[in-house]
Amino acid sequence: AQKVTQAQTEISVVEKEDVTLDCVYETRDTTYYLFWYKQPPSGELVFLIRRNSFDEQNEISGRYSWNFQKSTSSFNFTITASQVVDSAVYFCALSEVWTGANNLFFGTGTRLTVIP
């Protein structure tokens, strides 16, 4: 079974629109970490955020914000006032401490295209 589900395969928005990327995870562990990474066309993944399972506070960083809800096992990512530079593939990932926290389970990614 998929541990991380990103149901949106591709999303296109017009510049300046807001967009939310969904991430639903599945784990039996009580201690886990959630991540978002961005993969621009250059190929290398760039870390965006890490959240542990005990910290449900939402976070805002500039135009980016994250909504972590344990009740729905979701860790959604919103980009406000999108820009062309936001065009990339975005991955949500989960690690479980009980398995040693050496492995990240990645979702299949959401390709975001921002149209100028």
Add this chain to the structure above:
Amino acid sequence: DGGITQSPKYLFRKEGQNVTLSCEQNLNHDAMYWYRQDPGQGLRLIYYSQIVNDFQKGDIAEGYSVSREKKESFPLTVTSAQKNPTAFYLCASSIGLAGVNEQFFGPGTRLTVL
């Protein structure tokens, strides 16, 4: 500049040949990782190393081998035993466990088997 370098960027191989992908980091990270990415898929862990001279299999280690003789270097060999090696390979490093710490990624090597 600190970071991770991977070479080559593109690699072509004939069936039945072994090929080695290079990964070097100057971030002084103890942990290094190799991932495979297929079109429309997430990353899958091939091998990881938490310390020099030690490495562990990931989820899809069959047909691959690694070495970690130096802290800065973690080369990946794709052997002829790997049934479907055409993919994008990403190397990463982190200061500690990948599941807890930020990982830094290289630009990747795209391997095509002809």
